[in-house]
Amino acid sequence: MVVLNAVIEAAGLEKTYPARDRGGTPFRAVAGIGLRVERGEAFGFLGPNGAGKSSTMRMLGGVSAPTAGTLRILGLDPAAHGRRVRARLGVVPQDDSLDVHLTVRENLLVYGRYFGLSRKAVRERAGELLEFARLTEKADERVEHLSGGMRRRLTIARALINDPEILLLDEPTTGLDPQARHVLWDRLFRLKQDGVTLILTTHYMDEAEQLCDRLVIMDKGLIADEGSPRELIERHITREVLELRFPPGEHEQVAVKLGRDGLPEPERLEVLPDRLLWYAEDGETALARATAAGVQPITALVRRATLEDVFLRLTGRSLTD
Template sequence: MDDVLIEAEGLRKVHAPRGGGEGFEAVAGIGFRVRRGEAFGFLGPNGAGKSTTMRMIAAVSPVSGGTLRVLGMDPAVDGAGIRARLGSVPQDDTLDTELTVRENLLVYGRYFGLPRAEIRARTARLLDFARLADKADEQVEALSGGMRRRLTIARSLINEPEILLLDEPTTGLDPQARHLLWERLFRLKQQGVTLLLTTHYMDEAEQLCDRIVVMDHGRIVAEGSPRELIEAHCTREVLELRFAPDRPLDGLAAEVAGIGERTEVLPDRLLVYADDGEAALKAVHGAGVGPQTALVRRAGLEDVFLTLTGRTLVD
């Protein structure tokens, strides 16, 4: 158990109501363990309890029930000690835009009581790590979104944390910036930093996470590696069928029923889940159901996510 850095059992968070009445249970008795050097992901729709769980781990939001241990400590008692050994990357960048890139790191390092010479040395290393050395003396307001995100991650590492919390780390970034951040985070994991992240990008979770919990309505509905989750909740392949607008999809779904393990009706297409998508497509044509277009693809984490949490939009 020495390698377990975070352990939760029956963890609950109830937000106090405004104006009386019952509180809202944002996290409803969940349990998980995160081991040293893992990349551990929280997936779920908006309001599932992901960010609330991260805030409790970061010792900035009190636990309402159950037990939580972070680095062997109780956040209710040892919050300052936990925060000193964590790095945190919030959803929104909180950089000081009036300071330069270098100054943002130098000032942040002082919050941890580090000697000035040590802060300067770490700042130089982190600027290289974040590929921002050539921007060191530019003001933050002149940086692109991807550069700001890299600076936020660099700043979170100034205290050389054992655990790095990342809340939606690449939201709003273009594909090039996202892939560069993934490469930087993978390097951190290789160096032994434990990563906890929330994300809405399924490809990001598959790329970065060793293990994932899927949350919905404050509860964990599935846990495992990306591959384990796909194998447990989906077929190997998915056949996507699109038809002319005048052909009712409910009726067409009845005609292809039994070809795959299951069929799902979406507003614009049918999904047929099957281990052999090409064989399923051949069977669809054999049944006389001629789609306008057909696509066979491998099942992915997004299919798992939507299967477990539904397709209804959550605001």
């Protein structure tokens, strides 16, 4: 039985920053979004840079007051109970912001004291967390000697010092190599199994697919759609995608030749600068049809549809633009 128990509830949430210079225009980073995150869920914000993800995360972290709308974190209004809210959250900022002059363990100790935990309690907890982050052997080394992946794991360990109910992660694996990413994902899976609610932002669709039970796609401060990765793909995209490459400049022509406007629903052709995407239930059949139409691509590739395709469909832009 699933017990629904919202840890985050937001309606009409907006964030406008005042103009930086006199006479400048205020910047509306978040333009009215509604959210509901259940306890124990892994919830993601997927979107390109500047979509409003980080601004939303700052509001959820209780360090940025919404300009408009309502927000409840763990049932509390963060504007009135910021301290109590933040005491129950863990925050992993995009830049690790560790103290490079202190050792790995010391970083946990000083952070734990911010929460008013006793020296003894912090020591015990730091030991467990070093084990969890696989940093026990590095405990007494200075942070400046750690790799990027280790630093990120330490930042996550630090965010867990107060045993938070919600862990907020802003771009958790940006800048990490593939192996470090997998180690990190593995640690996050474990947290999720332990019942910690994970809320993360990412512009990697594979990360969103790997980690998130449910996600929202954000663009220009708004939520374009919401659902599980599977649901989003089924709602907006066919099961498979045929990617065709032609010499530069010919893609438009080929699209017409393939009968772009006369394709049976839900099939669709999308022209990108460097390739043509043919959304079809069966990619191989589509390729056969293309060949029958006398089209000769330089390369042809059939793949599963991903969230990247959903994003392209919803916003008309690719995530990495």
